[in-house]
Amino acid sequence: MGRCEVSDIKGLFTDEVVTKALVRDVELPGGAGTLALITLDNGFDHTKPNTFGPGGLTALAEALDSIAERTDLAAVGVIGKPFIFAVGADLKGVGVIGDRDTALQIGRLGHAVFRRLGELPIPSFAFINGAAMGGGVELALHCTYRTVSSGVPAFALPECFLGLVPGWGGTQLLPRLIGPQAAIKLIIENPLSQNRMIKGREVFELGVADALFEPADFLEESLRWASQVLRGETAVERPAHDGDWTPVIDAARGLVDLKLRGSSPAPYRALDLIALARTAGRDEGFAAEANALADLIMGDELRAGLYSFDLVQRRAMRPAGAPDKALARKVAKVGVVGAGLMASQLALLFARRLHVPVVLTDLDRERLDKGIGYVHTEVDKLLGKGRISADEASRLKGLVTGSLSKDSFADADFVIEAVFEDLALKQKVFAEVEQVVSAECVLATNTSSLSVSAMAAELKHPERVVGFHFFNPVAILPLLEIVRGDRTDDATLATAFDIGKTLRKSCVLVKDAPAFVVNRILTRLMGEIIATVDEGTPLAVAEHALDDLGLPMSPFALLQLVGPAVALHVAETLHDAFPDRYPVSANLTKLVHAGKPGVYAPDFTLDPEAVALFTGGTSPSTAADVRHRALTALAEEIHLMLDEGVVTAAQDIDLCMILGAGWPFHLGGITPYLDRAGLSGERFLARGVASVPA
Numbered sequence: 001m002g003r004c005e006v007s008d009i010k011g012l013f014t015d016e017v018v019t020k021a022l023v024r025d026v027e028l029p030g031g032a033g034t035l036a037l038i039t040l041d042n043g044f045d046h047t048k049p050n051t052f053g054p055g056g057l058t059a060l061a062e063a064l065d066s067i068a069e070r071t072d073l074a075a076v077g078v079i080g081k082p083f084i085f086a087v088g089a090d091l092k093g094v095g096v097i098g099d100r101d102t103a104l105q106i107g108r109l110g111h112a113v114f115r116r117l118g119e120l121p122i123p124s125f126a127f128i129n130g131a132a133m134g135g136g137v138e139l140a141l142h143c144t145y146r147t148v149s150s151g152v153p154a155f156a157l158p159e160c161f162l163g164l165v166p167g168w169g170g171t172q173l174l175p176r177l178i179g180p181q182a183a184i185k186l187i188i189e190n191p192l193s194q195n196r197m198i199k200g201r202e203v204f205e206l207g208v209a210d211a212l213f214e215p216a217d218f219l220e221e222s223l224r225w226a227s228q229v230l231r232g233e234t235a236v237e238r239p240a241h242d243g244d245w246t247p248v249i250d251a252a253r254g255l256v257d258l259k260l261r262g263s264s265p266a267p268y269r270a271l272d273l274i275a276l277a278r279t280a281g282r283d284e285g286f287a288a289e290a291n292a293l294a295d296l297i298m299g300d301e302l303r304a305g306l307y308s309f310d311l312v313q314r315r316a317m318r319p320a321g322a323p324d325k326a327l328a329r330k331v332a333k334v335g336v337v338g339a340g341l342m343a344s345q346l347a348l349l350f351a352r353r354l355h356v357p358v359v360l361t362d363l364d365r366e367r368l369d370k371g372i373g374y375v376h377t378e379v380d381k382l383l384g385k386g387r388i389s390a391d392e393a394s395r396l397k398g399l400v401t402g403s404l405s406k407d408s409f410a411d412a413d414f415v416i417e418a419v420f421e422d423l424a425l426k427q428k429v430f431a432e433v434e435q436v437v438s439a440e441c442v443l444a445t446n447t448s449s450l451s452v453s454a455m456a457a458e459l460k461h462p463e464r465v466v467g468f469h470f471f472n473p474v475a476i477l478p479l480l481e482i483v484r485g486d487r488t489d490d491a492t493l494a495t496a497f498d499i500g501k502t503l504r505k506s507c508v509l510v511k512d513a514p515a516f517v518v519n520r521i522l523t524r525l526m527g528e529i530i531a532t533v534d535e536g537t538p539l540a541v542a543e544h545a546l547d548d549l550g551l552p553m554s555p556f557a558l559l560q561l562v563g564p565a566v567a568l569h570v571a572e573t574l575h576d577a578f579p580d581r582y583p584v585s586a587n588l589t590k591l592v593h594a595g596k597p598g599v600y601a602p603d604f605t606l607d608p609e610a611v612a613l614f615t616g617g618t619s620p621s622t623a624a625d626v627r628h629r630a631l632t633a634l635a636e637e638i639h640l641m642l643d644e645g646v647v648t649a650a651q652d653i654d655l656c657m658i659l660g661a662g663w664p665f666h667l668g669g670i671t672p673y674l675d676r677a678g679l680s681g682e683r684f685l686a687r688g689v690a691s692v693p694a
Contacts, residue, residue, distance in 0.1 A: 017051070038078045049086070083131065089110070147212070159266070164296050180245045211225050331413040334354065348379070355399070443464055449519055466496045545623040553662075586616075
């Protein structure tokens with residue numbers, strides 16, 4: 001690629017933090033010769049990882065130019081700065097690319113530079129010393145050999161998560177290296193599973209790396225291993241993957257269909273490229289990658305994905321409206337009221353992340369023992385998976401205890417209730433807890449819809465009550481809605497945010513309004529869908545009317561997960577607050593009274609008896625009508641929530657829906673999606689949402 005073309009691309013990356021490629025000679029042990037070691041370093045610490053924009057790629061190309069002229073080298077090695085190998089392309093300029101030719105240049109530039117590592121006359125080694133993602137992984141794949149540190153915390157190809165494909169060799173090199181099934185896991189399945197990362201040991205076990213070493217002496221051991229390879233003392237054997245890939249590709253395509261229903265093109269393009277890798281040479285495969293990358297860069301999905309990524313990486317890290325963290329109180333002991341499933345999940349989470357004693361209380365010994373037993377079982381599962389050590393398992397079990405008396409909260413600094421969703425019961429619980437805790441102990445409620453202010457109204461210290469709404473399963477879903485009651489003070493709120501961060505949750509400040517954010521929006525959605533069935537729309541039509549959005553589950557599947565009784569309770573709470581917009585379905589009520597877990601049988605076919613309970617309607621809607629009605633209702637509700645000040649800005653609603661409801665990342669947040677669909681009336685973009693193309 002010519003320098004003028006590189007210059008054209010650089011104009012889009014005016015604020016690029018250039019990753020330099022610093023070359024130094026290293027004499028390999030055992031007389032194996034000289035290795036030119038390239039260190040990738042952008043001059044900052046690990047909080048600003050190495051990336052590849054045009055400047056970084058040019059720097060690497062110049063380093064390779066200097067090496068190519070030498071005849072005294074036995075090998076070339078690439079390593080990152082401390083804790084970071086490289087985390088891929090610099091995406092800051094990608095979202096403003098105006099034409100396909102420029103997008104195509106980006107793909108071609110990456111290929112032109114990276115492929116040189118695999119086409120040198122001498123072997124090349126990637127020493128993966130730290131986090132590696134996207135283009136960083138692809139750079140390593142181009143090398144002849146790879147070592148990885150067992151301390152690598154994150155290794156991934158997240159492109160499909162953003163609406164792209166690995167465009168610098170990943171779809172061609174990885175399946176040939178580890179086989180199509182394992183490659184599909186890294187390229188497609190993990191990104192579509194909340195952008196799952198793998199760690200250094202799994203990188204080695206999958207066959208991506210040829211050797212695994214401990215962090216303390218990683219470079220020394222990697223150089224010793226490279227020397228053994230060069231001297232022929234260590235042979236690297238890799239299995240061939242020349243069989244028929246079609247069944248694996250077809251099965252993966254079916255799984256993508258189930259998850260996305262065709263709503264995002266990137267995973268499908270990635271599958272096509274992986275299939276091509278079976279027979280294509282490098283030139284053909286890399287050209288196909290570059291063309292796919294160019295097409296996707298110019299698509300709406302990337303812009304939407306970048307907006308979502310910005311929310312998760314920036315806004316979630318600096319929650320709007322959070323008080324000064326210096327006001328937060330120290331928490332040395334946690335109390336949990338209740339010993340049911342939610343309470344037990346909370347107890348384990350607090351013990352794992354805060355490393356403080358956690359005591360569960362309940363009125364029933366059998367229930368209490370069951371809750372403690374759940375914690376022990378989950379700890380054993382973590383131990384069995386190698387997620388924690390035996391010492392850590394013993395420590396966690398020792399931290400979580402049970403008591404039949406709330407007197408055990410006397411020295412607690414933070415007490416959270418997780419009892420049945422009934423206002424009177426929660427008020428009673430807090431009144432009892434207040435009798436035994438200090439005046440500064442924070443009292444938190446995990447309520448999903450009830451008023452935090454009402455719970456605190458009769459207490460001596462209502463200022464120390466805060467909403468702490470988790471989403472189930474607690475260990476997986478990252479959202480935590482922190483609810484400020486009418487009298488919640490800054491110290492309580494700061495403590496809640498500090499704990500939430502320590503729990504590794506993304507916290508969003510929410511006004512004390514009925515059902516807060518996620519449950520209010522989902523209940524409005526469910527209400528509209530169920531209403532169309534009540535009116536006579538076949539359940540199967542209403543159930544699949546939103547399939548093209550690629551939501552994580554259909555409305556009635558969500559009802560099955562939540563449980564009709566819980567859904568009915570939230571609907572009744574919102575009906576009391578907003579009767580004109582939240583009707584209570586008589587048919588849903590019948591479903592609850594019939595004791596049905598939902599409309600599906602255990603084999604996930606529709607249960608005829610449950611479906612038969614939805615009676616009385618004579619005015620069916622088409623799928624298109626159901627879709628338009630539901631999305632228009634969501635637009636109306638979100639406008640009202642912003643008018644009420646439920647959150648600081650529309651971005652917070654988008655963040656809540658992405659992290660708490662699984663709103664598809666590639667759609668770029670619910671508010672810009674409704675804007676693009678022309679359903680929002682007064683555009684949400686005018687209410688403080690970052691620009692996403694219409």
